[in-house]
Amino acid sequence: MGIKGKLEVEVDIKCHGDIFHELFSSKPHHVSNITPSKIHGCDVHHGEFGKPGSIIFWNYTLDGKKCVAKELVEAIDEKNKLVRFKIIEGDLLNEFNSFTIIVQVIPKDQITAVMWAIEFEKKHDEGHYPTRVMDFCVEVTRDIEAHHLKA
Template sequence: MGVTGKLEVDVEIKSQGDLFHELFGQKPHHVANITPDKVHTCDVHEGDFGKPGSIICWDYTIDGKKCVAKELVEEIDEEKQYVKFKVIEGDILEEFKSLSISIHVVPRGETTIVKWIIEFEKFTDDGPYPTKFMDFAIGITKEIEAHHLNE
């Protein structure tokens, strides 16, 4: 059994957290319109956008490599502004035995915290940590914030 772990990062943004949560919880296909250099498409393969149990597929570029990830929408909590995806197919599973991504939006007065959580299991103890995916998530967050502030 490989090493399991969790990476967390809090990204402070000035744009409204409601918009950010709605984007990933209900309209993830709009992420490609806002961050076209990172996320190219997001399509629903089974179910509906915004519904737990649905399967969505992302086409994205990370570290100059075009990749695909098929994800199960495990949870969407509107009250807590929380979304969780589990990767079930794709390039990311060549590097990790399992990987889940959670996004939790927490209002903090004038600003909002976007908490990204990556839970993972490595194939081997000395395998890589998913830091490039966390850097990718931070970059997307900053681009979405800039987009919303410029509207």
């Protein structure tokens, strides 16, 4: 068994959190239009966008390398503005036995935060932690925020 862990980060955003939640819960295919240098495509392979149990295929660039991920939409919680994706195939599973990404919009007093969490199990103790994936998520968040602020 490898090392299990969880990374979390909260990013304060100036745009409305409902827009952000809607993107990842029911319109993830629109993310590639907003941040095309990072995410190149998002397609449904089984089910439909916005439905738990669906399988989504992503094309993206991480650290200058073209990558793919097939994700199972494990949960969409409208009340708590949370979406949970489990990677079932793709480049990340070369380094990790399991990899789950959670994105949640958290309303605060005058601002909104986007919380990203990554739950993982490393294949090897000496392998890298998924900090570069977390940096990628923060960059995508900033791209989405900038897109909606200029609109």
